[in-house]
Amino acid sequence: MKYYRSIPRTIFEIFNTILFVGVILICILPVWHVVCASFSDAAWVLSQSGLIWRIKDFTLKGYELVFQNKDIMTGYLNTFIYVVAATSIGMLFTVMAAYALSRRDAIWGNTIMFFITFTMMFNGGMIAYYIIVTKVLNMFDSRWVMILPVCLSAYNMIIVRTAMMGIPESLIESAQLDGAGHFKILFSIVLPLMKATLATVILYYVVAHWNSWFQASIFLRDRTKFPLQLILKEILVTGDVTSTINGGSNANASDYSGDLILFKQTVKYCTIVVSTLPIFIFYPFIQKYFEKGVLIGALKE
Amino acid sequence: MKVHSSKGAAQAVDPSAKKFTIPKIKRDFKRNKEIYLMALPAIIFFFLFAYMPMGGLIMAFQDFKPKLGIIGSPFVGLEHFRAFFNDPFFTRLLRNTLAISMWELLVSFPLTIIFALLLNEIRSKLFKRTVQTISYMPYFISMVVVAGMIIDFCKSKGVLTQIMATFTGSTQNILSIPEYWRPLYIGSGIWQGIGFGSIIYVAALSGINQQLYEAAVIDGAGRWKQTLYVTLPGISTTIMIMLILKIGTIMSVGYEKTILLYNPQIYETADIISSYVYRKGLLEFNYGYSSAVSFFNSVINFVLLLMANKLSKKVTDTSLF
Known part of the structure; x- marks a missing residue:
């Protein structure tokens, strides 16, 4: 089905896309934080405040x-x-x-x-x-x-x-x-x-x-x-x-x-x-x- | 066998089949023996694990002692109910329970519908599927793990505390501040449930006749008008059904998350009727009193559900039963 696309419509679609990218991030980030922290060096994890978004010194000790x-x-x-x-x-x-x-x-x-x-x-x-x-x-x-x-x-x-x-x-x-x-x-x-x-x-x-x-x-x-x-x-x-x-x-x-x-x-x-x-x-x-x-x-x- | 079953099909349309006469019951039982046999495990299940506890509510009118059992415990009439209404925590419990429910009704409920509507506006199939797959996922994470994550994020070094600190400058553990409990409860509920909750609306949206949109376009309706006059009426039945169900649970805020996360510091806003029942009954062994509180809760829920159903039947012609 074809949509009639006006300028407001285009603006709306851009905002909608940004919104849902945000939704995806909010759903994934907490889980990502946990996964990254689980593979990272324990002392480093303890020293971090805020979001952990990468694995530091990969380890399976945990x-x-x-x-x-x-x-x-x-x-x-x-x-x-x-x-x-x-x-x-x-x-x-x-x-x-x-x-x-x-x-x-x-x-x-x-x-x-x-x-x-x-x-x-x-x-x-x-x-x-x-x-x-x-x-x-x-x-x-x-x-x-x-x-x-x-x-x-x-x-x-x-x-x-x-x-x-x-x-x-x-x-x-x-x-x-x-x-x-x-x-x-x-x-x-x-x-x-x-x-x-x-x-x-x-x-x-x-x-x-x-x-x-x-x-x-x-x-x-x-x-x-x-x-x-x-x-x-x-x-x-x-x-x-x-x-x-x-x-x-x-x-x-x-x-x-x-x-x-x-x-x-x-x-x-x-x-x-x-x-x-x-x-x-x-x-x-x-x-x-x-x-x-x-x-x-x-x-x- | 052959003759019987074809007769059975004919009987289903016959209005006189509604009348329960002894010979009819006997005949029905003979013919549908297998059907009843199939339903039997479920009947026994609900009898044992749903109806027996309902009968157990007699405890609410007793000074229940586990040793004496439900049959032997002495009756105290409405004593427990009177005690609950005079409980110093009564207003606090009622206020907290209703506040959480109202926030869910006014924020989570419409947000889920808006989420579905906006999702419906995404035109890239791949992007839509990705959003759906990822946004459903939090629903499958267990409450214990969600609670564990919340505890971690709310510590003074946690993600949420750090974000809040940029506004307030304080890195106090969020779970020790009564004012933050409700937003935290509602917010984490939305995080976990919005994607999954939207499925039912997405399903309803896909059931709307596309010709209605084409007709609306010919009549000169833009997307906004189409949403207002085609989309929303198209899913109004689903919305009403979900609303009735929601109203029927107003007094029963999910206790699992509360029990996992609350602590005496935030009882002021976090303690709800069901967590109080849990504490009084299962931790302090005050069985009679707590089942009275629980009974009060169930009855109000039931009445609210009936009222919502009746109102909806009158106003929108939609009802559960």
């Missing part, structure tokens, strides 16, 4: 210290287990429920739909949730608490259901005439038709589970079960904010021994990079599906 830290390594493994388990169980439940609720002939469909959407509008709050999960469901300090109570999101289920409702009814009916049951229809006909949506929802789940720390901080006490983010919280936040109320221990401090003071800052930057990298590696693969997936959900809303 990363060595990070990979020697047992907490970070078990945290990595735990997070991996939680993400894989919660996402697989959650996706299975999500597509099953979404399919069931996209069928229009079951008379309780709307009731079940309301039962689920109501939880998005009203909830029992943090304390009641804590008491129920701890005292009634007995999940305190169990690995399951990082998997089961968080595996399903009503919002994601609705995205999948909306996409399923866009699949031609005739396709499903003809499969039924061929004698296929609903499970078979779901897994061999419906799901292969909606890869973009599935990829998007999987990304949502993976990112949410990978980044989750609060669930762990209230339900887990055994350090060998801690996910990466909770270890990160101790390193990045508790060690610094002068608050007594966050009350975490600083047990990981002993792992760095003599290098602690000098490398404390660099290690922080390295842990940020190490913990965020997997998500950024994962993201571009999904991104091509990603907007398409969100788009389908948005347009049908």
